[in-house]
Amino acid sequence: MNRSDREDDILQLLSGRTSVGIAEIATHFSVSEATARRDVQQMAGSGLVRRVRGGATLRGISRLEPLFRDKEDRAARAKRAIAASASSLIRDGNTIYLDGGSTVLSLAPLLDTRRNLTIVTNSVMAAVKLLDTRHRLLLTGGEFRSLSRTLVGPLTEALLEQLQFDIAFMGTMGFSVERGMMTTDPNEAFTKAQAMSRAGTVALLMDSSKFNATALARTGTASDIDILITEAADDSLCQQLAEHHVLVQIATSSNKSLSH
Amino acid sequence: MNRSDREDDILQLLSGRTSVGIAEIATHFSVSEATARRDVQQMAGSGLVRRVRGGATLRGISRLEPLFRDKEDRAARAKRAIAASASSLIRDGNTIYLDGGSTVLSLAPLLDTRRNLTIVTNSVMAAVKLLDTRHRLLLTGGEFRSLSRTLVGPLTEALLEQLQFDIAFMGTMGFSVERGMMTTDPNEAFTKAQAMSRAGTVALLMDSSKFNATALARTGTASDIDILITEAADDSLCQQLAEHHVLVQIATSSNKSLSH
DNA sequence: AGCCAGATGATCACTTTTAATCACTTCTGC
DNA sequence: GCAGAAGTGATTAAAAGTGATCATCTGGCT
Structure with a gap:
């Protein structure tokens, strides 16, 4: 499992909810926390997620879409x-x-x-x-x-x-x-x-x-x-x-x- | 097996999944890793795959839509x-x-x-x-x-x-x-x-x-x-x-x- | 306010992958 | 057949990824 694969999978991991922890990413992909942190950092850099203490949260459309729809209803x-x-x-x-x-x-x-x-x-x-x-x-x-x-x-x-x-x-x-x-x-x-x-x-x-x-x-x-x-x-x-x-x-x- | 043939077959190789490694391409086609790398590089250049460290992946639309299956005019x-x-x-x-x-x-x-x-x-x-x-x-x-x-x-x-x-x-x-x-x-x-x-x-x-x-x-x-x-x-x-x-x-x- | 556990970023050593280069082979048009 | 172009494999230095360590920072708690 290389870096880019993880990038996609972290988004996958986030798809059901709004946030994911560093430790969780580390164990899920069997990498060190340092690596998980670097992944998240880079993803935040390209705007895919928002970096929060302890992990990452969704940002942009992906989170807003259900919220938008829910509100609509x-x-x-x-x-x-x-x-x-x-x-x-x-x-x-x-x-x-x-x-x-x-x-x-x-x-x-x-x-x-x-x-x-x-x-x-x-x-x-x-x-x-x-x-x-x-x-x-x-x-x-x-x-x-x-x-x-x-x-x-x-x-x-x-x-x-x-x-x-x-x-x-x-x-x-x-x-x-x-x-x-x-x-x-x-x-x-x-x-x-x-x-x-x-x-x-x-x-x-x-x-x-x-x-x-x-x-x-x-x-x-x-x-x-x-x-x-x-x-x-x-x-x-x-x-x-x-x-x-x-x-x-x-x-x-x-x-x-x-x-x- | 020449270059263009491999190009198609690499896409074939990718059709079932999201990524393929350089080493895998090399062994699959019995070529050196250098050649596999060059193939992938060229394919990335024409936008067919996305180059990632260690290999290549399909991304975005191309992964979601079976791009090479549907019949079109x-x-x-x-x-x-x-x-x-x-x-x-x-x-x-x-x-x-x-x-x-x-x-x-x-x-x-x-x-x-x-x-x-x-x-x-x-x-x-x-x-x-x-x-x-x-x-x-x-x-x-x-x-x-x-x-x-x-x-x-x-x-x-x-x-x-x-x-x-x-x-x-x-x-x-x-x-x-x-x-x-x-x-x-x-x-x-x-x-x-x-x-x-x-x-x-x-x-x-x-x-x-x-x-x-x-x-x-x-x-x-x-x-x-x-x-x-x-x-x-x-x-x-x-x-x-x-x-x-x-x-x-x-x-x-x-x-x-x-x-x- | 001060304390503390956990999180963070920086750094180092190590490994893997890559890009660049060279020599060699195969293909192609003349 | 010859010359040039393109493809291939090997080599090597550079780049990128990883894990560990440690000083620092943050947010919660008393």
């Missing part, structure tokens, strides 16, 4: 309701921006009911869903980030600078009134901020599980949001948001209500 | 041979550009045999195929053209201007020595021209059906091409191309030859 109804509610903001002929994230993604199929839209997105998944759309479709370009399947970075931002949207539909990893919107990757945060700055109206699509969730990088403050669309919100939250001039739109599976 | 086989031949131009660490078109697209699965590439593309199909690659992936952005499923237009060109490639792998709708490369859409032609201008080496991947086919918009002249990779070419064509300093690389299913 659990909160699918909420997302659909949110997307349906969001689509009511769109008028024929609008230019809209679609951010990454599964909530915004579920907006894509609903766009067929509108005419002559110009759809700009940095989400490769959204682009794929819209491949056969009759609307005008633009991708932002830039560096592909596999975790979120979006395009981010300076190239993306340079291109966004040339554009202007009627509405930007944004997703987020976490949100609170005090801390604003947050996401895991600073590059992505920057790109999100840039996209929002180019929009006449910023609509944040967020299921209630994101409330008070925190993440590394701030993408914007509560005041940057024009309208927040979610499926459950209490009065005090609406109150707080109203102070930041944020409109709150509550989506339900059957109908929707509006609160100021 | 001749065009598909030609495209793959062209792609395999093209992949030998790529070195670890290169920055490459992938144009649209099915011929270039079949290059995508072969990239797994290289390491640390930066892949830039305006082809959404190529991007989708490379979603889970461990290479760095950049999309050009711009307006989505549904016919070719590529991104084109001024935004694309503005972004391309910021980049520089080692090799650009281009496709084309038609080509002749006198008229150069042609495609149907003028916007696309412009984007192609821009991409080529950013590349150190321009490689045109084209099956022979494109010879002397014509289309509306010229994307470039014969002199813009550094190397033409195709599956069939006659001497007079090679002669003509040589006058334009175009290297011609003929791809066959087993090996390849080079003509100046």
Whole structure:
């Protein structure tokens, strides 16, 4: 068993779960821990796994895929309701921006009911869903980030600078009134901020599980949001948001209500 | 047993599993290890296997799909041979550009045999195929053209201007020595021209059906091409191309030859 | 805060594999 | 048959992989 074979097999070993220990690798392949450590180190260097103390964890798509799907199942109804509610903001002929994230993604199929839209997105998944759309479709370009399947970075931002949207539909990893919107990757945060700055109206699509969730990088403050669309919100939250001039739109599976 | 025969048989040897050792090849064919090593090296050069310490492995797509079993039409086989031949131009660490078109697209699965590439593309199909690659992936952005499923237009060109490639792998709708490369859409032609201008080496991947086919918009002249990779070419064509300093690389299913 | 077991990275010695080179043989076109 | 090209095997220095050792670092615990 040589080095490259082990590399594949370590991934195999990881396929069922999220992490694997150095000692486990060593015994599994009958090599010293030093070697196991070197393997993991090199794999981390080429981005295959993430190095953690005591072993390695999956990173990128391979881990996110089941997670993504799981999330899709659990909160699918909420997302659909949110997307349906969001689509009511769109008028024929609008230019809209679609951010990454599964909530915004579920907006894509609903766009067929509108005419002559110009759809700009940095989400490769959204682009794929819209491949056969009759609307005008633009991708932002830039560096592909596999975790979120979006395009981010300076190239993306340079291109966004040339554009202007009627509405930007944004997703987020976490949100609170005090801390604003947050996401895991600073590059992505920057790109999100840039996209929002180019929009006449910023609509944040967020299921209630994101409330008070925190993440590394701030993408914007509560005041940057024009309208927040979610499926459950209490009065005090609406109150707080109203102070930041944020409109709150509550989506339900059957109908929707509006609160100021 | 000569060299090319061994080449096929090594693939046969690999068909049931993921890796084969140098020593094993040497004993199996009764040749020295030096020869086995040279065989494997050459096969790795044309992208058929991935060279690892101690032997060779199949990787990625080639391992998942029984590449040599399925029956296909001749065009598909030609495209793959062209792609395999093209992949030998790529070195670890290169920055490459992938144009649209099915011929270039079949290059995508072969990239797994290289390491640390930066892949830039305006082809959404190529991007989708490379979603889970461990290479760095950049999309050009711009307006989505549904016919070719590529991104084109001024935004694309503005972004391309910021980049520089080692090799650009281009496709084309038609080509002749006198008229150069042609495609149907003028916007696309412009984007192609821009991409080529950013590349150190321009490689045109084209099956022979494109010879002397014509289309509306010229994307470039014969002199813009550094190397033409195709599956069939006659001497007079090679002669003509040589006058334009175009290297011609003929791809066959087993090996390849080079003509100046 | 201080302690401690386990994890880590650096280094060394040793083994295996590789790339480069040389000499020799086989093949090919003239 | 001859000359050049390509293939092959052997040799050897360089490179890469491995295991062991040890000083250092980390994170958890009292």
